[in-house]
Amino acid sequence: MTDRISGITLSSVTLPLKAAISDAKVLTGRQRPMTEVAFLFAEIRTEEGLEGVGFSYSKRAGGPAQFAHAREVAPDLIGEDPNDIQRLWTKLVWAGASVGRSGASTQAIAALDVALWDLKAKRAGLPLAKLLGAHRDSVRCYDTSGGFLHEPIEQVLANATASLASGIGGLKIKVGHPSTAVDLARVRAVREHIGDETPLMVDANQQWDRPTAQRAGRALEEFGLVWIEEPLDAYDAEGHAALARSLDTAIASGEMLTSVAEHHELIRHRAVDILQPDAPRIGGITQFLKLAALADHANLTLAPHFAMEIHVHLAAAYPHEPWVEHFDWLHPLFNERLEIRDGRLHLSTRPGLGVTLSEQTRGWTVDRADIGAPA
Structure with a gap:
């Protein structure tokens, strides 16, 4: 019997850096020192009780845009077979086709895509x-x-x-x-x-x-x-x-x-x-x-x-x-x-990416969206 995606949790997380970071772009005046990194986490759950975790990120600007786009297109995954990753990637791109196939739109899709691959490897019991x-x-x-x-x-x-x-x-x-x-x-x-x-x-x-x-x-x-x-x-x-x-x-x-x-x-x-x-x-x-x-x-x-x-x-x-x-x-x-x-x-022997989100990550969450069945 085919498993189906039942729920997705999206989290916008701001990771503070220990010190302000400067490279040549700062010294030439093109950017400000970097003090934080914005992450978009996607947690995808299935009817059979499996879960995959993925993430994307943005430095200096773009984090809210990634979160907003993911929240718009992620509902298109509910009820889908999580194994059909290439087809689902294309479906998500077309769901937001008017904003293109690069930049913040596909970076938002990336968090979902990584979560699907993590889930698939976990189903197989293998490291990715x-x-x-x-x-x-x-x-x-x-x-x-x-x-x-x-x-x-x-x-x-x-x-x-x-x-x-x-x-x-x-x-x-x-x-x-x-x-x-x-x-x-x-x-x-x-x-x-x-x-x-x-x-x-x-x-x-x-x-x-x-x-x-x-x-x-x-x-x-x-x-x-x-x-x-x-x-x-x-x-x-x-x-x-x-x-x-x-x-x-x-x-x-x-x-x-x-x-x-x-x-x-x-x-x-x-x-x-x-x-x-x-x-x-x-x-x-x-x-x-x-x-x-x-x-x-x-x-x-x-x-x-x-x-x-x-x-x-x-x-x-x-x-x-x-x-x-x-x-x-x-x-x-x-x-x-x-x-x-x-x-x-x-490489670890843990299945999937081999990582789980820390409690600190939950504490740094600035926005969250539950789609489909809640966590």
Whole structure:
């Protein structure tokens, strides 16, 4: 007998950050320091008593929009077979077709989509990666949260020591300071501190123009970086392609794009060596799998952005050895932790995503909607 979706709970949750975060976008005046992250959680229940949990998020703005859109389209899932995920994704997109197939609308759908995949893996009694078909039981990980530009270099070095001691495999620090000389001095200090063998990446957060990116990229070659991330505007595929051809260091981008179609432009132009999709931003796991197939065909490395609780599963199921970005910001939201050992994130044996929402998450809920049968 076919199971049916009986109820959905949507929660808008505001996660406060311990300190205001600044990257190059703040130093160039384009954004304010980030003090919180807005999350949209979806909890989907079925007539047989199964439940799946998914989430999406927004930084600085957009959280209320995601919640509002999800509340409008989620009723279309009531009574549906939760196994038909691809069909349901299309149904939800058409339910809100007038607002398009990227941005806040599909990011709202992402929370529902992730919850459906979590539910499906739980029904099978498998971790999500195993349901998808894992290539590995652990994934290389690198830390970002200790390398922001608002911190003095002494603190960045202390953060690097702590990250590596915890078992994390690589480090990424922010660049894009108004003075390239300051960027180079910070990168040099970190490289000397961690040694030549530890993987090191930098992230300019789209704040360079093409000449600056070219000059900075050449100057950074000596540090043996794994990649230079977002050296240019996220939508400048031609500029990224020219940079990728001219530098030995790999070019990475993609986190700010909000659809498979936008990522396809990077792939079509051969603009990046490393693609950095974000499943919640591009519409969820269903869309991520489509993009992963395109990236695999192009022989690209994947390094999914943020949301490691989702991306460790998707990276484990990618044919080419990927990277996953480690952020401890989300720890208070979940009761479980991913194991970090020998430079890698290790999959748990728990079914689905392997996470449950903490009581603190309930306390940070600012809006909630129950659709269908209440929780």
